[in-house]
Amino acid sequence: MRKLNWKKIVAGTLSAVMLLSVTACGSSGTKSESASTEAGKKKLTKVTFCLDWTPNTNHTGIYAAKALGYYEDAGLDVEIVQPPENGAATMCASGQAQFAIEAQDTMAAALDSDNPLGITAVAGLIQHNTSGIISRKGDGITSPKGLEGKTYSTWESPIEQATLKTVMKDEGADFSKVKLIPNNITDEPAALKANQTDAIWVFYGWGGINAEVEGVDCDYWNFKDIDSVFDYYTPVMIANNDFLKNSPDEAKAFLAATKKGYQYAIDNPKKAADLLIAGDDTGSLKGSEDLVYKSQEWLSKQYVADADNWGVIDETRWNNFYKWLAENKLTTKDLTGKGFSNDYLPK
Numbered sequence: 001m002r003k004l005n006w007k008k009i010v011a012g013t014l015s016a017v018m019l020l021s022v023t024a025c026g027s028s029g030t031k032s033e034s035a036s037t038e039a040g041k042k043k044l045t046k047v048t049f050c051l052d053w054t055p056n057t058n059h060t061g062i063y064a065a066k067a068l069g070y071y072e073d074a075g076l077d078v079e080i081v082q083p084p085e086n087g088a089a090t091m092c093a094s095g096q097a098q099f100a101i102e103a104q105d106t107m108a109a110a111l112d113s114d115n116p117l118g119i120t121a122v123a124g125l126i127q128h129n130t131s132g133i134i135s136r137k138g139d140g141i142t143s144p145k146g147l148e149g150k151t152y153s154t155w156e157s158p159i160e161q162a163t164l165k166t167v168m169k170d171e172g173a174d175f176s177k178v179k180l181i182p183n184n185i186t187d188e189p190a191a192l193k194a195n196q197t198d199a200i201w202v203f204y205g206w207g208g209i210n211a212e213v214e215g216v217d218c219d220y221w222n223f224k225d226i227d228s229v230f231d232y233y234t235p236v237m238i239a240n241n242d243f244l245k246n247s248p249d250e251a252k253a254f255l256a257a258t259k260k261g262y263q264y265a266i267d268n269p270k271k272a273a274d275l276l277i278a279g280d281d282t283g284s285l286k287g288s289e290d291l292v293y294k295s296q297e298w299l300s301k302q303y304v305a306d307a308d309n310w311g312v313i314d315e316t317r318w319n320n321f322y323k324w325l326a327e328n329k330l331t332t333k334d335l336t337g338k339g340f341s342n343d344y345l346p347k
Helices: 006-020 057-067 088-094 104-111 158-170 188-193 204-214 241-246 248-267 269-279 289-299 315-327
Strands: 033-036 043-050 076-081 099-102 119-124 131-136 151-154 179-182 199-203 218-222 236-240
Touching: 043 088, 043 248, 057 076, 057 204, 057 248, 057 269, 057 289, 076 248, 088 099, 088 104, 088 119, 088 236, 099 104, 099 119, 104 119, 104 158, 104 236, 104 315, 119 241, 119 248, 131 188, 131 204, 151 158, 188 199, 188 204, 199 204, 204 218, 204 289, 236 241, 236 248, 241 248, 248 269, 269 289
Parallel strands: 043 076, 043 099, 151 179, 151 199
Antiparallel strands: 033 043, 099 236, 119 236, 131 199, 131 218
């Protein structure tokens, strides 16, 4: 899974905020379009879904729902598209997509404005934050303190670096002793093996599993295990606010069908992985089938984890993270209670 360009995401988000302050948010595309199908002459509501990056196992339930006809059964004609240069949130807020994938941390820039983007997180794709720091086995980076004196590949995001500062401070360590270099890595295990860096922020379901597939011995720790405030939601499914207001039944139908897709991925990891690979029209998964299978097997246990249902967003955990952002002056506004809703999820 390629890395998110935090600078580009934030810049694109801020540009969209300024654009939407002088245009009607979601004016184009928030009204449902209809597409007729040959099967039974049934009219389907057209829905565009924008990914956050190239297809990967975070997205399996969406591809499964499409391939297995769950969306069509719900009266929907779903098109899955790649994000534009300025990000999925911008596309969703403008109404060019009704749904998209984002993350709670990068959403903060979209909400922290007098004219916030018109988006709402309506489901957590994975119940807990599965990201953390991976390093070469034996280098001593088995906890945040081990980062002192080591090289870390950074996206140069204020939230990213403040997170590292916090977990290091929790262990009495000094973030200023970490050597920061730009993160342009696409294969984390290979970069560690080649000594290009000492530590990288990864999502274990892809980067960590890839280390196993490539046979690179690594140490790893989760941010949420160090400090519970970092058990925020990443990734999340967002929706266009005007679409939610004007087409609530279609929004609920989409989420119900998506839930079925993720349940299929939970119950049938191998078959669901095959559907993801078959549905990938970017070619990015070609040659990585072993990684996809192993990643899918691991993530199948993370989609719901200890929650009552797929997609539900825990209000306390969501708010704790946004409160932390405000307390650390990473947002200009207190975003507590903003940006999410469980109202469209199936009960």
